[in-house]
Amino acid sequence: MSVEVSDVYDLVCETLLENGGLQLGILTDDQFLDFLDSVTADFLRKTAIVKDIFTVAATVDVSEYAYPAGIMRAEAAFYDNAYIERSSRAMADLDTERWPRDSSEPETWSEDRQDAQTFSVSPPPPDSGKNITLIGIENVIPSSLDTLSTITEIPKSFTFYLFAGVMNKIRTTDGELKDDFQANYFWNRYMEGVNLAKAIMGELSAEN
Amino acid sequence: MAITRSELRSRVLNRLDGDDVFYSESSRDMMIDHSLRIVNLFSGRMQTSAVVPGGSVSEQYEYDVPAGILLPTAVHFDGEPLKRSPLISHSRAHPRWMNETNQSTRMDTACWIPIGITKFGLWPADFYGGATITVFGIAEPSFTGADDEEFSIGEGDSEAVEEHASHILTAAEAGKVFYDGTVRIFRRSYQKKMLEIQAWQGEIMPFLKIELKVGPE
Secondary structure, three states, rough: OOEEHHHHHHHHHHHHHOOOOOOOOOOOOHHHHHHHHHHHHHHHHOOOEEEEEEEHHHHHHHOOOEOOOOOEEHHHHHHHEEEEEEEHHHHHHHHOOOOOOOOOOOEEOOOOOOOOOEEEEOOOOOOOOEEEEEEEEOOOOHHHHHHEOOEEEEEHHHHHHHHHHHHHHHHHHOOOOOHHHHHHHHHHHHHHHHHHHHHHHHHHHOOO | OOHEEEEEHHHHHHOOOOOOOOOOHHHHHHHHHHHHHHHHHOOOOOOEEEEEOOOOOOOOOEEEEOEEEEEEEEEEOOEEEEOOOOOOHHHHOOOOHOOOHHHOOOOOOOOEEEEOEEEEEOEEEOOOOOOOEEEEEEOOOOOOOOOOOEOOOOOOHHHHHHHHHHHHHHHOOHHHHHHHHHHHHHHHHHHHHHHHOOOOOOOOOOHHHHHHHHHHH
């Protein structure tokens, strides 16, 4: 079971004493959805609980590639299904000054010295037709989020913590609903959920 | 120990001065359900198993965790337990694992590799296909909402559920009233309980640990 936007919405309405839906106009449905979108993206990035496998076609002599749609951050990379280590361009420079020009089977990948939508492999591939496979955090937020959407892959059990994140945003926004006490409280509860998910992922990533 | 939904509802109501007008039955049910999920997230007490639909597919290394499992903790392949192998260290030890099958390695399928909490890999991949893959783990709770619905949770867990549900219902009062009324009690009592039942390593509530070291406010 996945997070239903309507469940988060109902919790927010209950807490703002607007049972049955946001009607007073102090907070609108669109504002709620913007907050939820932002909180969910943050939760996915911080916890890395939802991952998928992505592929990019390698091109001869090209070291820089755009991240495929749907990936938020890569955690592991493979060239032609063989694992390549994460590194940095600075390290590649130290290893060999000619790496951007000398093509060979890629041995490392990196994200530094480029925009957030780009990664690079080093050295650049010697031929085209092979794949670069990335395992990374998947963006599972629907592109047209509405109150009837489902955020698939995030287990329903984390609904409360997304609600806490949304309430933090509501309570920190200038206006009638601003409330420092609750903003602080809900931030701590949101981070409790983030840390809980990270602890769970830590157990899965730990050696036996 | 099993407790019914109607009993949990009344226990929550007792913590709210019996005010069943401001705290309606549907509101209490909503918070009870979320609180049960949170307690289960911390304790991992609700366990289950599920079979991957269709079984293994020839030469396929990647599988989805079956529905109903919130967190996979073990995988069996045709009844044989597999070793859990973390993604990065497994990839370093077996750089071409994505391509390897029983045939290429002359090994039985030996490891499962968690990919987040929703997917996992098998190594070596099954060359023939058709094997039964059973995933064990913490269950994603589902609720019927019926008055006589029973929850098999311990007394300590039940108290944590009551405390959390009643506490978060009072968040509707907002501001200083909410803070003075429940947050301080909540921090000392509910969060201490959660620290006791939590099955995970790590700093889940660093703020509480700091407060406990400093002492009561």
